[in-house]
Amino acid sequence: MRIGALGQAAGVDVETVRFYEKSGLLPIPARSENGYRMYGATHLERLAFIRHCRALDISLNDIKRLLGFVAQPNEDCGDIDRLIDTQLSKVRARLKSLKALERQLASLKGRCGENHTAGECGILHELVAAAHGEACACHADKA
Amino acid sequence: MRIGALGQAAGVDVETVRFYEKSGLLPIPARSENGYRMYGATHLERLAFIRHCRALDISLNDIKRLLGFVAQPNEDCGDIDRLIDTQLSKVRARLKSLKALERQLASLKGRCGENHTAGECGILHELVAAAHGEACACHADKA
DNA sequence: TGCACACCCTGTAGTTGCTACAGGGTCAAG
DNA sequence: CTTGACCCTGTAGCAACTACAGGGTGTGCA
Numbered sequence: 001m002r003i004g005a006l007g008q009a010a011g012v013d014v015e016t017v018r019f020y021e022k023s024g025l026l027p028i029p030a031r032s033e034n035g036y037r038m039y040g041a042t043h044l045e046r047l048a049f050i051r052h053c054r055a056l057d058i059s060l061n062d063i064k065r066l067l068g069f070v071a072q073p074n075e076d077c078g079d080i081d082r083l084i085d086t087q088l089s090k091v092r093a094r095l096k097s098l099k100a101l102e103r104q105l106a107s108l109k110g111r112c113g114e115n116h117t118a119g120e121c122g123i124l125h126e127l128v129a130a131a132h133g134e135a136c137a138c139h140a141d142k143a
Numbered sequence: 144m145r146i147g148a149l150g151q152a153a154g155v156d157v158e159t160v161r162f163y164e165k166s167g168l169l170p171i172p173a174r175s176e177n178g179y180r181m182y183g184a185t186h187l188e189r190l191a192f193i194r195h196c197r198a199l200d201i202s203l204n205d206i207k208r209l210l211g212f213v214a215q216p217n218e219d220c221g222d223i224d225r226l227i228d229t230q231l232s233k234v235r236a237r238l239k240s241l242k243a244l245e246r247q248l249a250s251l252k253g254r255c256g257e258n259h260t261a262g263e264c265g266i267l268h269e270l271v272a273a274a275h276g277e278a279c280a281c282h283a284d285k286a
Numbered sequence: 287t288g289c290a291c292a293c294c295c296t297g298t299a300g301t302t303g304c305t306a307c308a309g310g311g312t313c314a315a316g
Numbered sequence: 317c318t319t320g321a322c323c324c325t326g327t328a329g330c331a332a333c334t335a336c337a338g339g340g341t342g343t344g345c346a
Contacts, residue, residue: 004293014294019333034341036294045275052273056251057244060332070271073262080266081255088248095241098234101200105231108199112224119216123223127195128213147322157323162304177312179323203303 006039010047149182153190168193
């Protein structure tokens with residue numbers, strides 16, 4: 001199959017496929033006479049693997065490491081476990097800070113008030129207050 | 144004050160300060176004889192405002208819009224309200240997908256199992272299964 | 287035969303929000 | 317008089333793509 005078909009099968013843009021090849025994640029494919037890339041089932045599998053890992057927000061670098069394990073099944077897999085663990089920690093940390101963020105934004109929201117000019121806008125007021133280091137609604141929420 | 148003092152006062156790297164200036168977020172400061180940037184209290188306020196907005200994950204572009212409102216207090220502030228609202232939606236969407244991610248990673252974690260070779264690794268197994276489109280632990284979790 | 291159109295190629299530049307140099311100038315203390 | 321901390325400009329790098337520009341290829345239709 002050609003790059004377009006591969007991309008479609010995996011739900012990936014053709015540019016992204018070429019990008020993965022350039023990044024060393026997808027093996028260099030054979031070329032047909034006219035120079036078009038020719039892919040087989042193994043390429044599709046590999047691409048699906050990459051996309052699944054990306055859906056888990058695993059970095060391209062880490063995916064490269066995982067692909068190394070797929071290629072060498074006799075290696076110790078402790079690193080795989082640690083990789084997933086690290087990934088989970090990252091996600092949980094981000095989750096925590098996003099939750100704080102949500103609280104802050106939610107408390108800002110609706111503060112706009114009745115006076116619909118920027119000078120009287122509650123939101124802008126709060127943001128400027130923060131710039132002065134005063135207690136603002138969004139930081140007060142931390143407690 | 145010079146750029147180093149400003150940066151320290153706002154908790155920002157000097158390179159970042161110059162970057163904000165180049166991006167049009169910080170007004171161009173006066174220069175002393177030797178060409179050093181000279182800042183005053185208004186610059187510090189402005190910088191603090193920017194950092195606070197960044198802490199709320201507001202994009203530099205949106206911050207520029209907010210600064211426009213600060214400069215023109217008589218404008219209608221409806222856009223400010225909408226901006227915060229959009230920001231909140233973004234954060235909530237990201238939160239949702241991160242939560243799904245956490246579930247998926249958590250279910251992968253610990254699947255490594257007893258056999259400590261990559262070929263027998265449960266995690267790798269699951270990831271490869273996903274590449275085949277089979278039900279894998281992390282996607283089965285969706286229900 | 288001619289041409290439109292969809293697909294493919296390479297290579298480079300753009301996105302966001304910084305960060306990290308390289309290669310220089312300035313200034314006060316020891 | 318030299319060391320060191322600070323400042324300057326300008327450019328390149330990060331992640332993970334995305335979007336061209338400027339070309340070639342191949343199929344269908346009139």
